[in-house]
Amino acid sequence: MRQHSRTPWLFLSPHLSIFSVFILMPVLAIFVLSLFNWNLLGGHRFIGFGNYAEIWSDRQFWHALGNTLLFSAVIVPSTMAIGLALALALNRPIPGRNFFRAAMYLPTVISSVVSAIIAAWIFDDHYGILNALLATLGLHRVPWLSSTHFAMPTIILTTIWLRVGLCMVVYLAALQDVPKELLDAAALDGASSWSRFRYIIWPLLRPSTNFLLLTNLIYVLHVFDLIYVMTGGGPAFSTTVMVQYIFDAAFEEQRQGYASAIAVTLCLILMSITSLMLLKRKRA
Numbered sequence: 001m002r003q004h005s006r007t008p009w010l011f012l013s014p015h016l017s018i019f020s021v022f023i024l025m026p027v028l029a030i031f032v033l034s035l036f037n038w039n040l041l042g043g044h045r046f047i048g049f050g051n052y053a054e055i056w057s058d059r060q061f062w063h064a065l066g067n068t069l070l071f072s073a074v075i076v077p078s079t080m081a082i083g084l085a086l087a088l089a090l091n092r093p094i095p096g097r098n099f100f101r102a103a104m105y106l107p108t109v110i111s112s113v114v115s116a117i118i119a120a121w122i123f124d125d126h127y128g129i130l131n132a133l134l135a136t137l138g139l140h141r142v143p144w145l146s147s148t149h150f151a152m153p154t155i156i157l158t159t160i161w162l163r164v165g166l167c168m169v170v171y172l173a174a175l176q177d178v179p180k181e182l183l184d185a186a187a188l189d190g191a192s193s194w195s196r197f198r199y200i201i202w203p204l205l206r207p208s209t210n211f212l213l214l215t216n217l218i219y220v221l222h223v224f225d226l227i228y229v230m231t232g233g234g235p236a237f238s239t240t241v242m243v244q245y246i247f248d249a250a251f252e253e254q255r256q257g258y259a260s261a262i263a264v265t266l267c268l269i270l271m272s273i274t275s276l277m278l279l280k281r282k283r284a
Contacts, residue, residue, distance in 0.1 A: 027267070034260035041254055051261035061262065063237055064245040067152070071241060072220040074156050075163065080212050082160065083167025084205075088197075090168070091175045101172070105165040112162070116229035119158040120145065123230075148238040151231055155239050159226060163219070167212050174208040175201070210281055214274065221270050242266045 034051055038044030055061050090101050107115055122129050123144035131141040144154045178201055186196045224243040227233060233240035233248065240248070242262070250259035 030260045031264055033257055034264050036257045038257040039254040040256060044257070047257075051258045052265070054258065055261060055265060060237065060240075061245065064240045064242050067239065068221060068241040070152070071156065071159075071223070072217065075159050075220050076213065076216045079160050079163040079167050079216060080209070082164045083212070084171050086164065086168040087171035087175055091172060101168075104168055107162050108165040108169075112225045113229055115162055116158070116226045119154075119161075119226075120230045123154050123158075145231055146235055148236050151235060151239045155227055155230060158230065159220075159223070162226070163216065167216075170208050170212055171205065174205050178204050210277070214277055217273060217277075218270065221266065221273075 035046060035048055036044045037047045037050070086104055090097055090104075121127075123131075125131065125141065125143050125146050128144070130144070134141060142150060144150050182200050183196055186200060191199075222243050223241060224247065227239055227241060227244055228247070231239045233244045243266070246259045246262050246266070249255050249262060
């Protein structure tokens with residue numbers, strides 16, 4: 001009996017070892033580091049929860065958090081809605097369907113850094129393709145990446161372009177499992193296209209919707225490479241999100257202890273949101 005109870009742990013031990021070494025131990029190390037006033041070039045001094053107390057009075061932290069929440073509030077619903085619309089359109093037998101599916105999914109498989117370089121080239125204030133097109137049409141050039149009014153919307157548009165393909169593919173896979181018999185029966189009963197979507201398709205897509213909601217939230221809360229390459233958090237802090245602020249605190253200001261405290265705070269926010277979503281899903 002005792003030997004039988006050890007068998008699952010024997011199979012789990014390789015995965016638990018990898019999880020402990022590469023995830024659990026670094027998280028614990030970051031928490032310990034957050035209790036010190038420490039930088040790579042000098043000494044370190046234990047200050048307890050002093051870094052966490054500083055966060056409450058740090059205006060830049062709250063600005064970065066606000067940018068992150070704004071970024072999340074726009075990206076998550078828009079990518080899911082556009083992805084669902086594309087999935088419904090490309091689930092029909094239309095000419096060139098496979099080509100359009102591949103074209104929409106292509107940005108997802110490209111490296112984020114490469115995608116950011118391409119987007120920065122398109123939206124460049126002086127040499128970008130988009131501004132060249134506007135100039136050809138006789139319109140004024142737009143400071144896409146150098147204006148505090150346009151920088152964040154430009155980042156949002158680029159992120160939607162990168163993420164919508166994944167949402168489309170997940171919804172496409174889920175649509176394949178919708179029983180055609182139910183849709184045909186509803187059509188025979190006189191149900192409109194909207195009624196069939198609302199009462200048959202949408203409820204069956206709920207698991208995929210929950211999955212995309214969770215994964216997109218995780219993505220937007222720790223997005224970094226795209227913003228770092230395109231704007232570096234500027235101009236005037238207008239595109240600085242939480243991970244970008246952690247990077248600046250750790251490597252620009254050489255405040256590893258304070259950056260660790262912000263990282264722990266972000267981890268707690270992410271864990272809280274994830275727990276609430278899983279709890280809501282379990283009750284539903």
